[in-house]
Amino acid sequence: MEGSPPLLSPAEADRRLRAAGVRVTAQRRAVYEALAADPLHPTVEAVHSRLKKNWPSLPLPTVYRIVEDLAVAGLIRRVASDGGPQRLDANAERHQHLVCRACGRMEDWTSAGLSGLSLPRSLPDGFSGETYDIRIVGLCRTCSAKAEARGIIPKRRKS
Amino acid sequence: MEGSPPLLSPAEADRRLRAAGVRVTAQRRAVYEALAADPLHPTVEAVHSRLKKNWPSLPLPTVYRIVEDLAVAGLIRRVASDGGPQRLDANAERHQHLVCRACGRMEDWTSAGLSGLSLPRSLPDGFSGETYDIRIVGLCRTCSAKAEARGIIPKRRKS
DNA sequence: ATCTCATATGATAATAATTATCATATGGAA
DNA sequence: TTCCATATGATAATTATTATCATATGAGAT
Ligand SMILES: [Zn+2]
Ligand SMILES: [Zn+2]
Ligand SMILES: [Zn+2]
Ligand SMILES: [Zn+2]
Numbered sequence: 001m002e003g004s005p006p007l008l009s010p011a012e013a014d015r016r017l018r019a020a021g022v023r024v025t026a027q028r029r030a031v032y033e034a035l036a037a038d039p040l041h042p043t044v045e046a047v048h049s050r051l052k053k054n055w056p057s058l059p060l061p062t063v064y065r066i067v068e069d070l071a072v073a074g075l076i077r078r079v080a081s082d083g084g085p086q087r088l089d090a091n092a093e094r095h096q097h098l099v100c101r102a103c104g105r106m107e108d109w110t111s112a113g114l115s116g117l118s119l120p121r122s123l124p125d126g127f128s129g130e131t132y133d134i135r136i137v138g139l140c141r142t143c144s145a146k147a148e149a150r151g152i153i154p155k156r157r158k159s
Numbered sequence: 160m161e162g163s164p165p166l167l168s169p170a171e172a173d174r175r176l177r178a179a180g181v182r183v184t185a186q187r188r189a190v191y192e193a194l195a196a197d198p199l200h201p202t203v204e205a206v207h208s209r210l211k212k213n214w215p216s217l218p219l220p221t222v223y224r225i226v227e228d229l230a231v232a233g234l235i236r237r238v239a240s241d242g243g244p245q246r247l248d249a250n251a252e253r254h255q256h257l258v259c260r261a262c263g264r265m266e267d268w269t270s271a272g273l274s275g276l277s278l279p280r281s282l283p284d285g286f287s288g289e290t291y292d293i294r295i296v297g298l299c300r301t302c303s304a305k306a307e308a309r310g311i312i313p314k315r316r317k318s
Numbered sequence: 319a320t321c322t323c324a325t326a327t328g329a330t331a332a333t334a335a336t337t338a339t340c341a342t343a344t345g346g347a348a
Numbered sequence: 349t350t351c352c353a354t355a356t357g358a359t360a361a362t363t364a365t366t367a368t369c370a371t372a373t374g375a376g377a378t
Binding site: 078079080081082083084085086098100101107109111113119120123124125126127128129130131132133134135136137138139140141144145 | 237242245259260268270278283284286290291292296299304
């Protein structure tokens with residue numbers, strides 16, 4: 001139902017950590033696995049909750065630090081959102097995002113059309129573009145159904 | 160040098176506020192004008208600072224409330240960023256963003272090619288797309304120059 | 319123009335999100 | 349194994365944002 005995003009193999013993950021000068025620890029592996037298992041771009045808090053069962057003692061500040069380490073090593077990245085706590089992404093393949101303006105749900109989306117889009121060669125002001133990301137904003141299936149039932153749904157305060 | 164983004168006329172701004180059931184006050188006008196004068200997608204804190212001169216008594220929590228009101232009324236919006244404090248945008252015209260991964264600078268960019276992009280008609284999962292936004296990520300002129308001088312610039316912690 | 323009252327502001331406190339500090343533990347090189 | 353630079357766990361501090369509440373004010377009705 002909820003397909004996990006393509007994650008790195010444990011060996012490859014370890015290799016990237018070491019390549020970035022980040023030591024491989026059980027906690028880092030656990031945080032990475034928790035992230036890789038969640039396709040909905042969880043917050044740090046959500047990752048911490050998910051880890052409660054197997055790592056009841058892992059403190060939230062440590063999860064924050066590890067998230068930063070994993071990002072530095074390129075195993076995960078922070079994904080753009082309209083305020084609120086940072087949202088994380090362990091999906092290693094190039095993809096775009098569908099963002100629900102009502103509930104904040106964010107799911108991955110891979111489109112040949114959009115993903116093949118190339119950067120304009122000339123950008124203003126000497127800006128040197130390296131990549132781009134696209135957010136498609138609208139209503140997810142659930143909120144879309146609600147909207148149909150009750151009329152328009154207003155924009156939520158925070159995503 | 161730093162062109163202010165297209166802002167609403169005072170009359171139009173007032174009209175939209177009243178239409179949304181938001182009273183027109185001197186403070187709300189001041190916050191809107193401060194935002195409209197800043198093309199770099201300031202944080203709430205930055206707007207507050209900018210207002211210090213003419214509104215030394217306006218407290219930060221009030222600026223937060225007013226920003227929320229202006230967003231509800233559609234005078235401004237929150238713009239997507241990779242964590243950190245929310246960034247605001249008073250530019251009323253359809254546009255995209257150039258984001259510097261080194262310093263977090265975010266500038267507007269209007270491209271006929273990208274802005275004319277139309278949403279794919281079929282999105283997965285019953286998601287109903289309404290709009291999209293594109294972030295072009297790279298290095299701004301300043302950081303680009305630094306990179307040329309010293310070699311690669313690493314990704315900054317927060318944008 | 320004055321009255322009225324629902325709503326905004328200003329002052330302040332509280333909460334949420336994130337980062338810092340530091341003593342102890344441990345990965346991994348020698 | 350020994351060693352040491354770095355990670356964790358515990359905790360405090362800081363930053364970002366929201367809540368509360370007494371007073372002030374916008375704007376509709378007299
Ligand atoms: Zn939704
Ligand atoms: Zn994603
Ligand atoms: Zn820059
Ligand atoms: Zn903008």
